[in-house]
Amino acid sequence: MKKYNKYLIILISYFNVAMHYGQQKLTHKQFIYLAAFLVGASVGFASIVLKQLLHSIFDFISENTFFNSSLFYGTLPVIGILATVILTSYLFRNKKLIKGLSGLLYLVHKRSGLVPRIQMYSQILTSSLTVGFGGSAGVEAPIVVTGAAFGSNFARRYKLSKKERVLLLAAGVAAGIGSAFNAPIAGVLFTLEVLTLDVTVSAFIPLIIAAASGALISKIFLSENVILAFYHQKPFDYSNTFFYLLLATFTGLFSVYHNRVFHKTEYLISNWQLSKFKKAVLGGLALSFIILFFPSLFGEGYAAIRWISSGNEYKLLNNSFIGNYFHTDWFIVLFAFFILFLKPVATAITLGSGGNGGNFAPSLFVGGFLGFLVARMLNLLFGLDLPESNFVLVGMAGILSGLYHAPLTAIFLIAEITGGYGLILPLMLVSSLSFGISKYFEPYSLDTKIFAKLGEIISSNKDEQVLSGIHISEILDKNFHVLYENQTLKQVISILKSSKYSIFPVNDLQGNFVGVVTIDSMKEVLFENQLYDTLLVSQFLLKPEQIIDNEISIEQVLAFMDKYDYWFAPVVIDSAFKGFVYKNDILTNYRYRLVNDIIE
Secondary structure, three states: OHHHHHHHHHHHHHHHHHHHHHHHHOOHHHHHHHHHHHHHHHHHHHHHHHHHHHHHHHHHHHHOHHHOOHHHHHOHHHHHHHHHHHHHHHHOOOOOOOOOOHHHHHHHHHOOOOOOOOHHHHHHHHHHHHHHOOOOOEOHHHHHHHHHHHHHHHHHHOOOOHHHHHHHHHHHHHHHHHHHHOOHHHHHHHHHHHOOOOOOHHHHHHHHHHHHHHHHHHHHHOOOOOOOOOOOOOOOOHHHHHHHHHHHHHHHHHHHHHHHHHHHHHHHHHOOOOOHHHHHHHHHHHHHHHHHHOHHHOOOOHHHHHHHHOOOHHHHHOOOOOOOOOOOHHHHHHHHHHHHHHHHHHHHHHHHOOOOOEOHHHHHHHHHHHHHHHHHHHHHHHOOOOOHHHHHHHHHHHHHHHHHOOHHHHHHHHHHHOOOOOOHHHHHHHHHHHHHHHHHHOOOOOOOHHHHHOOOOOOOOHHHHHHHOOOHHHHOEOOOOOEEOOOEHHHHHHHHHOOOOOEEEEEOOOOOEEEEEEHHHHOOOOOOHHHOOOOEHHHHOEOOOOOEOOOOOHHHHHHHHHHHOOOEEEEEEOOEEEEEEEHHHHHHHHHHHHHOOOOO
C-alpha cells in the first residue's frame, strides 16, 4: 500500500509541475481551455464512479435472495440514510454537505464560488449510499456539486482570479450534467439557466469543452442501462397538439405542487427536535412505509420511467403489499396517481432526515408519470390512441422546466437522451407553457425559493447581485438632530445656525417618529421674524409615503425613492427613528462594488 501511495504522490507531483509549466508557456486563454478540459474529464470519471457505485449497490440488493423479502426490501432506506449520517458525522467530521443545488447557488453568488474541497468526494460516497439503499432522490445534483468542487478547487490550486474560478466552477457543473445524461448541450444550458450566471459569449467555449469532455468519458465507460436513455418514441403527430397543451397545463400546475410540498415537508422534518441519528431512523422508517406500498419510489426511479414508457407499467406493482390483488387498467392509473403525488414527499423525507441527493431525478420521475397518466386517461376515457411513450418524455421536460425555471435545459435534455429532435415541437410547446404557468404561481424556482424567503436575491442580473450585497446598516447615517412637533420656529432657527443638515427627523412627546422637516419646507417663513414664536414644527411636518426598516432590501429602498421622487428614506424600528439612508450613498456604494467586482 505504501508503495502505491508513493507512486501516487510522484504522479501528482509530475502533474503539478506540468501544469505550472503549461501555465507559464501557454497563453492565459489557452490555459483556461486546458483547465476546462481537465475539469470536464475529471468530472466525467467522478460521474462514472458515482453511477457505478450506485448501481453496484442496487444490483447487489436486487440479485441477492437475502433481500427478496418485501418487508426487508422496504426497510433498506433506513440503512442508507443512517449510513449517510454516520459517514458525515465521523468520517467527514460533521462538515456540512451541500444538498441539492440551493447550497451551490449560495456559494456561487454569495461566496465567490469557493466550494470546500471535501465536496469533491463526500458527495459521491454519501449520495451513493442514500440512493443506492432506496432513498427517493437523484444523484445528478451530487454530481453537479462534485463538478463545481473540481472546478473551484482547480482554480484555487493554480491561483486563478475569482472570475475564472466561477467560470471553471460552471465548467464543472456543465460537465456534471453532460456526463450524467450524455447530454453536453443540456449541460451548458443548465449552467446558464439554473446557476443564473452572467456569462459572456467568450465563456461559452470553456463550458462547451468541459461538457463535451465529461459526456465523452461517460459515453465510453457507462452503458445505457446506467444512464437515462430512450429510443422508443413515436413521430410527432400535429393533430395531438391540443393534448400536449393540456399536458403543459398540468405540468405547470404540478410543478407548483411539487415545489411547495417538497419545501414544507423538508422544513417540517428538518425541524424535528431529535438527534440526527434518531431523525435518520425515523425518517427512514417513514420512507420505508411508503415504499412498502409503492416500491417505484425506491431509489432514483429511472427503471419505473422505462416501464411506463415501454408498455410495462404493470411492473410498478412488483414487491408492493397491495400490487398482487389488482391488475386492471384503472387500478394502474390510481396506483400511478399515488406514486405521482407521493414522490415530492418521499424526496423531502429522504433529504430532510439526513440523506443526500437532489430533485433533478425526481422532477423527471414525476414528469414521466404525469405524462403517462394524462395520455392513459385520455385513451381510456375517449378511446384515443395517444402515444404514451411520447407523453412520458414530454412530461419530463414540462416538470423540469416548471420546477427549475429552465425551459431550454428541459428541451435539449430530452432531445439528447432520446437520440434526436423528433419531439422538438411538443418539447418546445410544453416546456415554455409549463414554465410560464409555474412562474406565475411561484416566482422562484425550487432552489431559489429558500433565498427569497430569507430576503436574498439569486439572479443573473449583475445589478441585482451587487445591490443585494449592500445592507442598510452599512450606509445608515446616524448623525442627526431630532426635533419635536411642539417646538417653535424660533427654536428651530437656533438649531439651524449650528447644523450642517437640511433635513431633520421629528418625534412626538412620547419619542415616537412622526415625520421629517426640511429647510425647503420652511424657507418661505425663515425670514418672517414676527412668526417665530407662533409657528410650530408640526405645521411644516412631512410624512413620508413609506417608512423602512433594517429588513427591507436596498433594491426595494431604491424603488420607493424612485416612485415618490425622494433622495432620502427614514429608517424606523419599533416607532424609534434610527437614521437616514440617502440615494447618493447607495449609488456611491454600488459604483464602488461594481468597479471592484464585489458580490457577496
